[in-house]
Amino acid sequence: MASITYKRVLLKLGGESLAEHEGGFGIDKNAVSHLSQEIREAYDLGTQIAIVIGGGNIFRGATASALGMERVQADYMGMLGTVINALALQAALEKAGMPTRVQTAIEIHQVAETYIRRRAIRHLEKGRVVIFAAGTGNPYFTTDTAASLRAIEIEADVIFKATKVDGVYSADPKEDTAAVKFDSLTYLDVLTKRLNVMDSTSVSLCMDNELPMMVFDVRQPHNIKRAVMGEPIGTTVGAN
Numbered sequence: 001m002a003s004i005t006y007k008r009v010l011l012k013l014g015g016e017s018l019a020e021h022e023g024g025f026g027i028d029k030n031a032v033s034h035l036s037q038e039i040r041e042a043y044d045l046g047t048q049i050a051i052v053i054g055g056g057n058i059f060r061g062a063t064a065s066a067l068g069m070e071r072v073q074a075d076y077m078g079m080l081g082t083v084i085n086a087l088a089l090q091a092a093l094e095k096a097g098m099p100t101r102v103q104t105a106i107e108i109h110q111v112a113e114t115y116i117r118r119r120a121i122r123h124l125e126k127g128r129v130v131i132f133a134a135g136t137g138n139p140y141f142t143t144d145t146a147a148s149l150r151a152i153e154i155e156a157d158v159i160f161k162a163t164k165v166d167g168v169y170s171a172d173p174k175e176d177t178a179a180v181k182f183d184s185l186t187y188l189d190v191l192t193k194r195l196n197v198m199d200s201t202s203v204s205l206c207m208d209n210e211l212p213m214m215v216f217d218v219r220q221p222h223n224i225k226r227a228v229m230g231e232p233i234g235t236t237v238g239a240n
Helices: 029-043 061-064 071-095 119-123 143-153 186-193 200-208 223-228
Strands: 010-012 046-055 099-103 129-133 156-164 185-186 213-217 237-238
Touching: 010 029, 010 143, 010 223, 029 046, 029 071, 046 071, 046 119, 046 143, 046 200, 061 071, 071 099, 071 129, 099 119, 119 129, 119 143, 143 156, 143 186, 143 200, 156 223, 185 186, 186 237, 213 223
Parallel strands: 010 046, 010 156, 046 129, 099 129, 156 213, 185 237
Antiparallel strands: 213 237
16 A cells, blocks of 8 residues: 555535536536545545535525625525535445545534534544535635634644645636746745635634645546645645
8 A cells, every 4th residue: 555644634625626617516427426536546545534515516605696695694505505515425435435424514414414523533533534514504604714624623634625726826827827836835925925725714724723735636637646645736835
């Protein structure tokens, strides 16, 4: 078995990673199947994997704004969207041969376990992939913040921010051809330069708890496995 750098990881996935294409809605069978196989590669190395997933492919804030909906109501709808995604991902992971548990930050007893920190850690120790849904359970907090919070609570070694680009750039590389990719950044770099990595609350949580992050393109084959093995892919964010 190949050696791994990170024993316990928190993988942050955007809801769009389950859709057919960038910016798409709904859940695509091929996208979910591909993602589950990528996670399986890392799982087979002996890594304990927890996942926080977004809900942008189900419900987006822009939709709520267009409907004139209040923010709190819209945020709860977004939380329910992440539960749908978590169940879809759970089904795909189990089809790929991995035992899983879904834990939600809001109580839905008929659907999933309610989040309990010690139970989540025990699941990981038993080799189960744990999917955290419904964000933090509170409005005004993003799933990025939920990822940082859960990673700290379960004592993860690192957060993997799986994105649609191969790292963090000085500007959007699709709009600015002069954009420069960073191989590494400090937490303060991300905050002061207002780089689009994770929201400021989640970055601050990682900084206060010295939790490193890796940002990489999840669509590239074997990238989750390579990240677990400590290969220099994407952009790393840490204390120095």
